[in-house]
Each structure stands twice: as structure tokens, then as C-alpha cells.
Amino acid sequence: MTLTEYDKRYETLLHSNLSSHEKDVRLSSLMTELESAFEIPMLRTPEWEEKNRKVIALYRKISLSRNF
Numbered sequence: 001m002t003l004t005e006y007d008k009r010y011e012t013l014l015h016s017n018l019s020s021h022e023k024d025v026r027l028s029s030l031m032t033e034l035e036s037a038f039e040i041p042m043l044r045t046p047e048w049e050e051k052n053r054k055v056i057a058l059y060r061k062i063s064l065s066r067n068f
Contacts, residue, residue, distance in 0.1 A: 003054055006034060010062055024066050031062050 038055045
């Protein structure tokens with residue numbers, strides 16, 4: 001799946017009629033998929049982030065959309 005497709009999934013989830021809890025669960029799952037697909041390191045790695053700016057930007061956008 002491409003980054004654009006992940007972004008579309010994010011937008012669909014964000015604007016869905018799901019409950020806040022269900023959105024959070026699905027956004028969390030989407031983040032896990034991104035971690036696997038793009039090999040996002042568990043610990044912040046500036047070098048990796050520099051090479052993968054668009055990936056980390058989407059990852060952070062999804063993270064900030066969740067309600068804790």
C-alpha cells in the first residue's frame with residue numbers, strides 16, 4: 001500500500017461516523033500498519049526521519065488525531 005493510500009484511509013476514518021473510541025482503535029491500528037510497512041523505528045531516529053519526512057509526518061498526524 002502506498003503512503004497516499006494510507007493517507008486516504010486516515011481521512012476516511014477521521015471523517016467517519018464511528019464513535020471516538022472506535023476511531024481511536026482504528027487509528028492506532030493504522031499507526032501499527034505504518035510502522036510495519038515503512039519500518040518506523042520504535043525509538044526516534046533523526047536520520048530515519050530525515051529520509052522519510054512524509055511517512056513520519058503522516059504518522060504524527062494520525063497520532064495527534066487520537067483522543068487519550
